[in-house]
Amino acid sequence: MSTPIPRPGAHLPGPLQSVDPEKIHSEVDGLLSRLATVEPDPGDEHGIGVIPRKAHILEKAHDVLVEALAAVDKI
Known part of the structure; x- marks a missing residue:
């Protein structure tokens, strides 16, 4: 009697x-290319305001990669 071995990602919904x-690759490249276009607001003397906007773009790219890895685990 052998016990079935669960496949990676089989527990994930969907x-x-x-x-x-x-x-x-193109989604991540598109997101990363947007990083260079983030400009500080005119009143932002030190450019600190760009950090949250760039972080948001990087989070989106991270989400794309995480979703891709989860999909690969399901295959």
């Missing part, structure tokens, strides 16, 4: 997804 590396 349908199985396919993973398109080119799509993931």
Whole structure:
């Protein structure tokens, strides 16, 4: 008698997804390219206001990568 071994990601909700590396790459590249366009507000003397906006963009890129890894685990 053998016990079935659970597949990685089988516990994650949702349908199985396919993973398109080119799509993931282009999404992350698109987000990262936006980092260079973040400009400080005119009244922001030291440019500190750009940090939260850049952090938000980096979080989005991180989310794309995490979702891709979760999808790969389900395959």
